[in-house]
Amino acid sequence: MLMLKLKKVSGIFGMKVFTNDGDFFGLIEEVELINNRVYGWKVKPTKESALNRAIGGAKGVIVPHKLVEAVGDIMIISRTAMPPISSSESMSSVTETEN
Numbered sequence: 001m002l003m004l005k006l007k008k009v010s011g012i013f014g015m016k017v018f019t020n021d022g023d024f025f026g027l028i029e030e031v032e033l034i035n036n037r038v039y040g041w042k043v044k045p046t047k048e049s050a051l052n053r054a055i056g057g058a059k060g061v062i063v064p065h066k067l068v069e070a071v072g073d074i075m076i077i078s079r080t081a082m083p084p085i086s087s088s089e090s091m092s093s094v095t096e097t098e099n
Contacts, residue, residue: 007071009038017043019079020069023050028075029060038065041075054083 009031017025026049030042044060045052055061063081070076 012041012071012075015071015073015075017041017063017075017077019050019082020076021079023079023082025049025077025082026051026060032062040064041068050082 012028012031015028017028019025024046026043026045028041029044031038032040032042040062042060043051043063045055045058051061061081061083063077067078067081068075069078
């Protein structure tokens with residue numbers, strides 16, 4: 001018999017997120033719910049995360065739940081969730097238009 005281990009959403013906040021390539025992505029900050037189902041996860045970058053190098057000064061990204069591959073002590077997501085690394089000029093213009 002297969003046993004399914006459930007986790008409370010509140011226990012996932014602050015969890016470390018890694019890509020399936022082993023790159024540290026960031027930390028879980030919020031959950032996005034639609035119709036009482038998990039739609040995605042807001043991940044905030046840290047100084048040493050690959051996400052920080054990709055998005056620069058942005059506050060984070062939403063990772064769709066369908067890109068989550070595993071949740072345990074850490075969350076593993078598909079490497080396709082990684083935003084493309086772009087030049088600092090284009091990133092600064094994006095963050096300025098968002099403010």
